[in-house]
Amino acid sequence: MEPQSKIPQATAKRLPLYYRFLNNLHLQGKTRVSSKELSDAVKVDSATIRRDFSYFGALGRKGYGYNVEYLLEFFRKTLHQDKTTDVALIGVGNLGTAFLNYNFTKNNNTRIVKAFDANPDLVGERVGEVTVEHIDQLADQLKDIEAAILTVPGHAAQTIADTLVQAGIKGILNFTPARITVPTDVRVHHIDLSVELQSLVYFMEHYPIN
Amino acid sequence: MEPQSKIPQATAKRLPLYYRFLNNLHLQGKTRVSSKELSDAVKVDSATIRRDFSYFGALGRKGYGYNVEYLLEFFRKTLHQDKTTDVALIGVGNLGTAFLNYNFTKNNNTRIVKAFDANPDLVGERVGEVTVEHIDQLADQLKDIEAAILTVPGHAAQTIADTLVQAGIKGILNFTPARITVPTDVRVHHIDLSVELQSLVYFMEHYPIN
DNA sequence: TAGATTGTTAATCGATTAACAATC
DNA sequence: TAGATTGTTAATCGATTAACAATC
Numbered sequence: 001m002e003p004q005s006k007i008p009q010a011t012a013k014r015l016p017l018y019y020r021f022l023n024n025l026h027l028q029g030k031t032r033v034s035s036k037e038l039s040d041a042v043k044v045d046s047a048t049i050r051r052d053f054s055y056f057g058a059l060g061r062k063g064y065g066y067n068v069e070y071l072l073e074f075f076r077k078t079l080h081q082d083k084t085t086d087v088a089l090i091g092v093g094n095l096g097t098a099f100l101n102y103n104f105t106k107n108n109n110t111r112i113v114k115a116f117d118a119n120p121d122l123v124g125e126r127v128g129e130v131t132v133e134h135i136d137q138l139a140d141q142l143k144d145i146e147a148a149i150l151t152v153p154g155h156a157a158q159t160i161a162d163t164l165v166q167a168g169i170k171g172i173l174n175f176t177p178a179r180i181t182v183p184t185d186v187r188v189h190h191i192d193l194s195v196e197l198q199s200l201v202y203f204m205e206h207y208p209i210n
Numbered sequence: 211m212e213p214q215s216k217i218p219q220a221t222a223k224r225l226p227l228y229y230r231f232l233n234n235l236h237l238q239g240k241t242r243v244s245s246k247e248l249s250d251a252v253k254v255d256s257a258t259i260r261r262d263f264s265y266f267g268a269l270g271r272k273g274y275g276y277n278v279e280y281l282l283e284f285f286r287k288t289l290h291q292d293k294t295t296d297v298a299l300i301g302v303g304n305l306g307t308a309f310l311n312y313n314f315t316k317n318n319n320t321r322i323v324k325a326f327d328a329n330p331d332l333v334g335e336r337v338g339e340v341t342v343e344h345i346d347q348l349a350d351q352l353k354d355i356e357a358a359i360l361t362v363p364g365h366a367a368q369t370i371a372d373t374l375v376q377a378g379i380k381g382i383l384n385f386t387p388a389r390i391t392v393p394t395d396v397r398v399h400h401i402d403l404s405v406e407l408q409s410l411v412y413f414m415e416h417y418p419i420n
Numbered sequence: 421t422a423g424a425t426t427g428t429t430a431a432t433c434g435a436t437t438a439a440c441a442a443t444c
Numbered sequence: 445t446a447g448a449t450t451g452t453t454a455a456t457c458g459a460t461t462a463a464c465a466a467t468c
Contacts, residue, residue, distance in 0.1 A: 009417075009459095010460090015408075015409070015412060048459085051427085051459090063426070064424080080415060094311045099403075147411060171410045171411065173406060179252055187410060193401075194314050195226045197359075200382075200399045201357060201381065204380045207222075218434070220434080220435055220436090245450075246449080256437095261435090261436080268450080268451065270449080273442095273443065273450070275448085
């Protein structure tokens with residue numbers, strides 16, 4: 001909790017990635033790791049990794065590297081992996097269904113505990129581990145839920161986002177093509193699958209041999 | 211084709227986004243747009259938008275803004291929206307199925323034309339508009355396909371990536387948690403859904419009020 | 421001790437943005 | 445002409461990386 005706004009955003013985005021690979025190493029029984037080895041695994045420059053870690057203090061030992069267990073424990077606390085964050089999912093279409101079935105359970109501190117859809121045929125259906133509720137219930141059913149995954153059609157995104165904000169949601173993972181407007185204290189991350197695919201194609205054609 | 215490597219990557223990544231919103235404006239019947247209006251829509255600073263556009267030359271008119279149709283036509287060519295890029299999808303699980311059903315058809319120049327899976331029960335099944343083939347066929351069935359979407363389990367990612375590279379694929383959209391290694395002339399974009407969700411939670415907790 | 425690898429500095433690189441002259 | 449808005453410069457900001465002294 002202390003480092004707060006001192007951590008660069010680029011660093012913060014890499015933390016969950018480090019955490020997962022550290023977890024893998026731990027499961028493989030490795031007890032130490034160097035920034036160089038980690039670099040090969042996560043494809044991030046080793047200097048960047050050391051830089052990232054150093055924002056949290058001296059986590060390693062010179063000439064030795066990092067103790068996997070220690071580092072893992074440290075990141076577990078830093079990333080709040082010890083407590084679970086409940087997430088709501090809005091829009092049980094193709095993508096929403098995929099997420100509900102997957103549910104990020106693998107090595108994760110997040111859990112989808114509620115799902116909503118506008119289609120009455122879906123309401124009451126069980127998908128993955130949750131039962132779909134009608135979207136009209138949204139405002140009333142978000143007690144203790146701080147984050148939401150938005151997998152609705154683009155045209156519905158802003159209206160639903162407004163409802164989510166009203167209900168006290170503090171973070172939205174938006175898979176909608178729409179760019180939504182929210183108060184500054186609500187965090188929105190955009191994942192625009194069409195844009196990702198199109199920009200991949202653009203890069204393929206315009207940046208040959210990297 | 212000419213601007214080539216002069217275009218900053220950050221700019222290139224925004225181009226498909228601009229294109230889509232321009233398309234929307236066009237459908238709405240708007241004939242002109244200012245960088246300010248576009249900024250409100252795509253949530254990118256208007257100076258950044260003007261800067262981005264200026265890499266391609268003087269696309270607008272001072273005191274007037276941009277002609278929607280002209281800009282749209284320009285980006286259509288720049289983003290190769292006139293020709294379709296065929297894409298293969300590997301791994302017909304939850305996420306893969308969602309993509310096949312969606313198929314990025316909406317306003318897009320990409321099309322999933324083949325799908326592969328290791329599960330014999332899925333082979334021969336029709337999902338969306340394609341029939342699933344066995345992954346053993348992968349190497350032989352990628353003629354004229356330049357891009358692939360990877361939605362397989364993490365442990366299989368590298369092996370399949372190697373096969374894809376062998377078969378001449380030049381771009382991979384990797385939804386796997388694994389960081390894959392490919393030659394420098396192959397472009398890989400990573401979308402790590404767990405990491406995205408976890409980093410959203412981290413930001414929510416550590417960067418309150420933005 | 422010799423070898424290895426961190427933590428940190430400083431240089432570099434890349435992206436954003438404020439500001440405003442140019443001009444439609 | 446007056447008003448609007450571009451295109452571009454220059455400042456700033458943020459991220460990456462090479463390099464190496466410190467030290468385990």
